[in-house]
Amino acid sequence: MENPNNQSGQQTSVHVSVVTTAPVVATTIKRSRPAALTRTTATVTTVLMMLVGLLSFSNLAILTGAAAKQAPTKEEATAHFPSNLYLKQLVAGDDIALVTPKSSSAERNIFSLAVQMKNFVYLVGDRETGEAVVIDGCWDVDGIERVAKADGMKVERFIATHYHWDHIGGPIKGRGMNVPGVKEWFGLGYKVSMPKWELEAAAHNVGMPAEGIDAIDEGTVISVGGFDLAFLHTPGHSPGSMVIQIKQQQTQQGVQGASVALVTGDTVFPGSCGRLDLPESEPLKMWDSLQKVASLDPQLPIFPGHGYSGWGSTVAHEKESGLLRPVSNHAFNRMMGISGEL
Numbered sequence: 001m002e003n004p005n006n007q008s009g010q011q012t013s014v015h016v017s018v019v020t021t022a023p024v025v026a027t028t029i030k031r032s033r034p035a036a037l038t039r040t041t042a043t044v045t046t047v048l049m050m051l052v053g054l055l056s057f058s059n060l061a062i063l064t065g066a067a068a069k070q071a072p073t074k075e076e077a078t079a080h081f082p083s084n085l086y087l088k089q090l091v092a093g094d095d096i097a098l099v100t101p102k103s104s105s106a107e108r109n110i111f112s113l114a115v116q117m118k119n120f121v122y123l124v125g126d127r128e129t130g131e132a133v134v135i136d137g138c139w140d141v142d143g144i145e146r147v148a149k150a151d152g153m154k155v156e157r158f159i160a161t162h163y164h165w166d167h168i169g170g171p172i173k174g175r176g177m178n179v180p181g182v183k184e185w186f187g188l189g190y191k192v193s194m195p196k197w198e199l200e201a202a203a204h205n206v207g208m209p210a211e212g213i214d215a216i217d218e219g220t221v222i223s224v225g226g227f228d229l230a231f232l233h234t235p236g237h238s239p240g241s242m243v244i245q246i247k248q249q250q251t252q253q254g255v256q257g258a259s260v261a262l263v264t265g266d267t268v269f270p271g272s273c274g275r276l277d278l279p280e281s282e283p284l285k286m287w288d289s290l291q292k293v294a295s296l297d298p299q300l301p302i303f304p305g306h307g308y309s310g311w312g313s314t315v316a317h318e319k320e321s322g323l324l325r326p327v328s329n330h331a332f333n334r335m336m337g338i339s340g341e342l
């Protein structure tokens, strides 16, 4: 998918992302690049999208508006982490969703799709108490449990950043596939939490009772060991999308209540934001949501919902070269091709 704003090739720098169930093809096109190459890139990505033949629910082709700078490495961005913070970014094909000779045909298909979708699953907890939660923990419930157990952690709760099937599981329309996720965690006796705006629909989609799901609201705090997960409502990609702010509960090295990281779901990606062209998207609200994230501590690492463009970023880096940089609501909407009340 080529951003219509780039058709003339007049933009300074364009980040083109094609979002499918397969790996997103993303490239940065500078002004000096010939328009023909831009068209070639678009053609290649379009063909890839056609091959996969299925839309996903992740990031939108976005104009970054500035030459992409090297994002900090994960090691650099997390150097300040307190020693007792357990924050594991699980990658399908590497950490979970691993095919074995015992894998069924259905499981192989799901794991293959998980690798293509590049969804990140997060385990967050306190190494000292061994308590953990899983965020967007679908695709391979057993595998996620195995990783936590091997690390000496006990998962207590499933939390969703939003209700899309690649984050909570459920049936995939037209594919005859069912991704394990929140329903399976609930069935195993775990507590589950989901944004209140999407709770009913999520329960309906996966086929579980809504009464079994704890509602997350703006300002909700869920504690896990010595850390608090504070929830920020960031609608845009979906009505209930949340960004999760991980905070220290206790004084650590003289700092009390300090934020240490963000799990941004499909709201903020390195150099882009979540797709706004889905039926339930609320594109006019995304700018406000991005301002909310941009107002947070610049040093905070950003852990996104997919690995289309690397492990993640920091608020500071996205304020410099991503969509957290200062841009008016009007300019943002124009950039996104959004019409309507500003």
Ligand SMILES: [Fe+2]
Pocket (backbone or CB within 6 Å): 057, 058, 162, 164, 237, 266
């Ligand atoms: Fe999504």
